[in-house]
């Protein structure tokens with residue numbers, strides 16, 4: 709019995725050390741298969757990065773670009789939607805001034821805002837900012853926010869080619885940054901409010917909220933100070949974004965209207981906030 713067990717053990721031991729050919733081949737094929745599988749997984753995992761690095765840079769057409777594009781980590785992702793009202797606690801209202809800066813009216817509006825402790829957003833035209841850099845710096849220094857309103861106030865920008873649109877947006881944003889020694893340009897507003905989906909998307913991609921409005925007293929048509937004041941007072945509500953103009957023509961009526969509107973808003977519990 710002992711001899712038989714010993715013999716069986718010897719046979720088993722021999723088969724482990726020197727297995728029959730069929731098992732040797734099976735083992736070898738298993739090892740080769742595993743190695744090939746792992747290699748394939750590693751190559752597939754690396755393939756996209758390798759192709760991007762080696763191939764030409766392909767820019768996505770605007771129409772197929774992702775809806776929300778991540779920006780650098782320190783800046784929040786911008787939603788590609790048109791902002792026509794603002795958030796904020798209580799009776800918040802966002803005051804916005806377009807087409808400046810203008811040496812006649814912008815300083816007076818800044819004085820009034822300072823007097824009432826209110827902040828506003830200035831949608832500046834690039835060529836105006838270039839002509840009056842001191843006013844851009846004053847706007848920033850007094851706590852107001854810059855908004856990109858293109859270089860030339862081209863109302864057709866929304867239907868230009870993606871390339872032209874992109875150059876306009878970035879050139880005017882960079883100009884405002886340069887003139888203000890690096891201030892953030894958080895918003896973009898289309899001239900005359902002529903938006904297109906592509907323009908809103910590109911604005912978000914470039915890190916600027918597309919800034920619309922919900923209260924427009926048409927101050928640029930020069931309807932008279934009383935009309936401007938009345939239209940704002942009748943239409944403003946908590947969360948409104950009010951469109952006014954500090955440039956683009958004679959703005960004495962707007963300045964006079966702002967002089968009446970700021971105390972009126974304060975008396976009714978409104979606080980002026982930046983659009984969000």
Ligand SMILES: [Zn+2]
Nearest residue numbers: 806807899900
């Ligand atoms: Zn404008």
